[in-house]
Amino acid sequence: MSDCIYYLSQRSQNKLAQAHPDLRKVIELAIQYTPVDFTVLETVRSSQRQQQLIDAGHSRTSNSRHLARTPKYSPDLGSVSHAADLGALVNNQLSWNWPDYFLIADAVRQAAQTLEVPIVWGGCWQLLDHKTPAKQAHQNYLSRKKARKQPAFADGPHFELSWEAYPI
Numbered sequence: 001m002s003d004c005i006y007y008l009s010q011r012s013q014n015k016l017a018q019a020h021p022d023l024r025k026v027i028e029l030a031i032q033y034t035p036v037d038f039t040v041l042e043t044v045r046s047s048q049r050q051q052q053l054i055d056a057g058h059s060r061t062s063n064s065r066h067l068a069r070t071p072k073y074s075p076d077l078g079s080v081s082h083a084a085d086l087g088a089l090v091n092n093q094l095s096w097n098w099p100d101y102f103l104i105a106d107a108v109r110q111a112a113q114t115l116e117v118p119i120v121w122g123g124c125w126q127l128l129d130h131k132t133p134a135k136q137a138h139q140n141y142l143s144r145k146k147a148r149k150q151p152a153f154a155d156g157p158h159f160e161l162s163w164e165a166y167p168i
Contacts, residue, residue, distance in 0.1 A: 101156030122158030
């Protein structure tokens, strides 16, 4: 972790160019808030890639927000992704440790609040709100699933625009 301000690489910016402008703005601001660097792993996916991820157990839906679609609420946008996967970079290496994703999610939460863009995080599959830190939201999600005797499917790198505010 560092006290410096991070910036998105050209590769990450190129990936974000395929995302909805509101999601792009949130991520561009979040990189300035985060205490752990991150990279944009993926925005737009093909339906074939989505099916590969389902088959591998890394996704559970064929109706992913990663699939490029032209939203009915704004057809002038063209075909865009409504989701992004962010990868934590620690010592310039990709990290899959949950504490790093809590920090990224809290930075995304802060950016989303600032920009008034409702973001759902895959670590809890709910809107990131101003009251609940990411680690607690994740713990609450795991507890809810356990209480219902349902398997949890937490996806720390995943962030998406809410379906309610951004229907397709």
